[in-house]
Amino acid sequence: MSETQQPSKAVLLDIYRIATLIKRADDRFIELIKAGQIASPYYSPRGQELIPAAISVNLKASDYVVTTYRGIHDQLAKGIPLKPFVAELLGRATGTCKGKGGPMHVTHVASGLPVTTGIVGAGLPIANGLAWASQLKGTDQVTVVNFGDGASNIGAFHEALNLAAVWKLPVLFVCQNNGYAEHTKYEYGTGAATIADRAIGYGIPGVEVDGNDAVAMWQAASAAVARARAGEGPTLLEANTFRFRGHLMGDDSHYIAKDEMAAAIAADPLPRFRAWLIAQGHASDGQLSDIEATNAAAFEEAVEYALASPYPDVSELAKDVVAEGAQA
Amino acid sequence: MTTAAQKKMNTAQAINLALHDAMALDESVVVLGEDIADREGGGVFKCTAGLSTKFGTGRVKSTPIAEQAIVGAAVGGALAGLRPVAEIMLMNFTTVAMDQIVNHAAKLRFMTGGQTHVPLVIRTTTGAGFGTGGQHADYLEAWFAHTAGLKVVAPATPADAYGLMLSCIFDDDPCIFIENLPLYFVPGEAPEPGVRVPIGKARIVQEGSDITLISYSKTLHDVIGVARELAKEGIAAEVIDLRTISPLDMDTLLASARKTGRVVVAHEAQVDFGVGAEISARLHKELFGQLKAPVARVGAARSPVPFSKPLEAAFVPTRERILAAIRETLN
Numbered sequence: 001m002s003e004t005q006q007p008s009k010a011v012l013l014d015i016y017r018i019a020t021l022i023k024r025a026d027d028r029f030i031e032l033i034k035a036g037q038i039a040s041p042y043y044s045p046r047g048q049e050l051i052p053a054a055i056s057v058n059l060k061a062s063d064y065v066v067t068t069y070r071g072i073h074d075q076l077a078k079g080i081p082l083k084p085f086v087a088e089l090l091g092r093a094t095g096t097c098k099g100k101g102g103p104m105h106v107t108h109v110a111s112g113l114p115v116t117t118g119i120v121g122a123g124l125p126i127a128n129g130l131a132w133a134s135q136l137k138g139t140d141q142v143t144v145v146n147f148g149d150g151a152s153n154i155g156a157f158h159e160a161l162n163l164a165a166v167w168k169l170p171v172l173f174v175c176q177n178n179g180y181a182e183h184t185k186y187e188y189g190t191g192a193a194t195i196a197d198r199a200i201g202y203g204i205p206g207v208e209v210d211g212n213d214a215v216a217m218w219q220a221a222s223a224a225v226a227r228a229r230a231g232e233g234p235t236l237l238e239a240n241t242f243r244f245r246g247h248l249m250g251d252d253s254h255y256i257a258k259d260e261m262a263a264a265i266a267a268d269p270l271p272r273f274r275a276w277l278i279a280q281g282h283a284s285d286g287q288l289s290d291i292e293a294t295n296a297a298a299f300e301e302a303v304e305y306a307l308a309s310p311y312p313d314v315s316e317l318a319k320d321v322v323a324e325g326a327q328a
Numbered sequence: 329m330t331t332a333a334q335k336k337m338n339t340a341q342a343i344n345l346a347l348h349d350a351m352a353l354d355e356s357v358v359v360l361g362e363d364i365a366d367r368e369g370g371g372v373f374k375c376t377a378g379l380s381t382k383f384g385t386g387r388v389k390s391t392p393i394a395e396q397a398i399v400g401a402a403v404g405g406a407l408a409g410l411r412p413v414a415e416i417m418l419m420n421f422t423t424v425a426m427d428q429i430v431n432h433a434a435k436l437r438f439m440t441g442g443q444t445h446v447p448l449v450i451r452t453t454t455g456a457g458f459g460t461g462g463q464h465a466d467y468l469e470a471w472f473a474h475t476a477g478l479k480v481v482a483p484a485t486p487a488d489a490y491g492l493m494l495s496c497i498f499d500d501d502p503c504i505f506i507e508n509l510p511l512y513f514v515p516g517e518a519p520e521p522g523v524r525v526p527i528g529k530a531r532i533v534q535e536g537s538d539i540t541l542i543s544y545s546k547t548l549h550d551v552i553g554v555a556r557e558l559a560k561e562g563i564a565a566e567v568i569d570l571r572t573i574s575p576l577d578m579d580t581l582l583a584s585a586r587k588t589g590r591v592v593v594a595h596e597a598q599v600d601f602g603v604g605a606e607i608s609a610r611l612h613k614e615l616f617g618q619l620k621a622p623v624a625r626v627g628a629a630r631s632p633v634p635f636s637k638p639l640e641a642a643f644v645p646t647r648e649r650i651l652a653a654i655r656e657t658l659n
Contacts, residue, residue, distance in 0.1 A: 129402060133409060160397055
């Protein structure tokens, strides 16, 4: 696929719809926690919305997305239905996981979201297995596995990239490099100049892209997805971005220099993308406002549904440990 | 007419046969691990010999030496509808993949609220006796049995290895399948083709009324040897092969303990915090006041597995130590 291929207007607006839905969800979730309506650790993806938004428009419903505890952006982009999604965040019986997963482990198999791990790097080896199954069955499914820059320093990353290369698996390894592994700045924890460089060691393409640029992100993702679908093997995609709201909610980002944070917020990819869409004539201000309003209304409906939903019965503790009827 | 039951077969051959039968029965059964394909020799202990030639290298995949990648691929494959059998060559190497086993394979059914399940088997072998030293021979079954969501089996005979392997492969949850290295080459009765041994069911090897001896894997054979010696003295020991460690077959254990009032548990793993401790605690809870002596436990010495022959011989639960524990329990 040519690097110069441009996303259509419809694709661009879909990316905007998804990215602003993610932002809306993030804003509201933080409000709900602050209002005392949810007691939960929360890892905000604010600032990273365009990455999964631009990837997901290249995916089919049957493709798999594996993500981490900082994952609501990836889940929303893959199309998780809002009501059971919010209910899961709130630990309710009507959640996608009956409240047993929670914000760190939201999954929805029917949306192609089988694994959300709380263990850094652990999603990569599992993504290989999903892709192996697709390869064996002869489907053209692609598996996207998302992780942070910190995960590229753990052994599972290296074992997984090597195996994916040797088995030529249809996997897109997406490193959302937000510059900080928990509180540690990239250069204090990572020896490689770029994460993409690490692909060289496994003989697979390593692509560095501005994850805050919707068009560049779409181009890089569509090329890597096409390569995987064609059976040509995995790609390591490093999407550079920034994390606006710390590692964990409550973290004041004291370890990030004030000017660095200020510059990142000034370059917030969402308002920038919005202005660009209007300047390019892809949409009017009113059209984009409509998208935002539709997102907000749909999300509020989901919040109301979740808040009105019951908590799981305590009997659920004994269920789903092993198959029903089997002894645990 | 010669029936299968009259034939002899060793455990490595029985496992190989079970894998062949399972792969022929269901194309979702796949096998992966280090050196397992025929190009690499069909597995270091030949348990997977012939599989890649018969079923192809798509379903039978040799892997790099990368245990996290192996178990992770098995977990992902299982989530996507395969029934992977992952070989982790030696049990100590499972420690490298504990995250995938404990945090993922064991928990995904629960954490997804039952949306997914992980039907995989992790085959692994271990056991002292071959001078493999401190990092190639540990019995770590208690680690896995301690984790909700995992099933743990440890067969002692070729027929049980075959039958339990089939049950584990077609079970819908992750199973840790513990093989014993020295036992691979010991011939026994061949399995009946297709006959599955249920998970969670112990086997009474011999009935007796004086004392209950509970064991599994290689140590079972030492216990049987000791029981034969006891018989010469007129002591009738009931010998139980646990076969499955988790879930424990408490019905069988309790019935026997009620009958004899005396119990010795013997295994090659460390005694402290081990399977014997769990069995002892459960028996004491149910039969408090009815037992004639405290449940005794025999296991390995509290040390890493040693290399030197006399040390290794003394490390394992020897027949002498098993017998001493029995005599103490009888008196």
